[in-house]
Amino acid sequence: MPDYDFRAPRLFVDVPLQAGQTVALDRNQSNYLGNVLRLKAGDTILVFNGRDGEWQAELNGRKRADTLTIHRQTRPQDRLPDIAYVFAPLKHARLDYMVQKAVEMGASRLQPVLTRYTQVSRVNSERMRANVVEAAEQCGITALAEVADPVPLERFLTDRVDNRLLVFCDETADLGDPLQALQQGAATDGIDVLIGPEGGFAEEERMLLLRQSRIMRLSLGPRILRADTTGVAALALVQAALGDWRPKG
Numbered sequence: 001m002p003d004y005d006f007r008a009p010r011l012f013v014d015v016p017l018q019a020g021q022t023v024a025l026d027r028n029q030s031n032y033l034g035n036v037l038r039l040k041a042g043d044t045i046l047v048f049n050g051r052d053g054e055w056q057a058e059l060n061g062r063k064r065a066d067t068l069t070i071h072r073q074t075r076p077q078d079r080l081p082d083i084a085y086v087f088a089p090l091k092h093a094r095l096d097y098m099v100q101k102a103v104e105m106g107a108s109r110l111q112p113v114l115t116r117y118t119q120v121s122r123v124n125s126e127r128m129r130a131n132v133v134e135a136a137e138q139c140g141i142t143a144l145a146e147v148a149d150p151v152p153l154e155r156f157l158t159d160r161v162d163n164r165l166l167v168f169c170d171e172t173a174d175l176g177d178p179l180q181a182l183q184q185g186a187a188t189d190g191i192d193v194l195i196g197p198e199g200g201f202a203e204e205e206r207m208l209l210l211r212q213s214r215i216m217r218l219s220l221g222p223r224i225l226r227a228d229t230t231g232v233a234a235l236a237l238v239q240a241a242l243g244d245w246r247p248k249g
Helices: 027-036 092-104 125-139 153-159 178-183 203-210 227-241
Strands: 010-012 022-024 044-048 054-060 067-075 083-087 109-114 165-169 191-195 215-218
Touching: 010 027, 010 125, 044 067, 083 092, 083 227, 092 109, 092 125, 092 227, 109 125, 109 153, 153 203, 165 227, 178 215, 178 227, 191 227, 203 215
Parallel strands: 010 044, 083 109, 083 191, 165 191, 165 215
Antiparallel strands: 022 067, 044 054, 054 067
8 A cells, every 4th residue: 555644635626737737726625725724825735636646736825825836746546446336325414424435445436326215316416526526535545436327226237237246235135254255256347336225125126136147146244234334334345355455466
């Protein structure tokens, strides 16, 4: 794992990054750096854009920092594992939590799916993207997870690439060792981790899921977990067995 400066503030800037470049800050960024973090001209922060790695930058301005100058790259751009977090969206703060934790766990794509028992009918994709950025800023992540538009579960299953492994977190599956089960399933073409709604899947949805070509029904133990807890547990298992928590090589 590369060295990481846990004390330096980090900021996402959606512009290309290179040494010597001056970047204008928007009002919210300037307010955050000056009034929340109490930073001033001459102080340094870390910046990233999800494409060019992480860079050290110096704040500029008189009354408040309104621009920054890029100095040097501190970390190269990395790549997230090909893990899509596919989930029935929840309401408000619990959806915020779910998105933030999926980003922290290394998901590269967030795909909301609408099921019969999904609790919400509308999803604020811009709020989801803001949560992706915030989690990446706070956790030293240089790559941003993609936020996909919500689609009905049936359409997602129809359109998904057949050779991807579909990990179906199923509370009715037989109890077993989930880590061992995942380790036995090769996933060279990407992984879709599916978390259902709190009311569970309808019977016709379950039948459609079980007809998928590469599916693994995964039990997460003897207790019924809330949907947001299920996501964290499932992504941790997938990362440990098939993702980038394992040693390389």
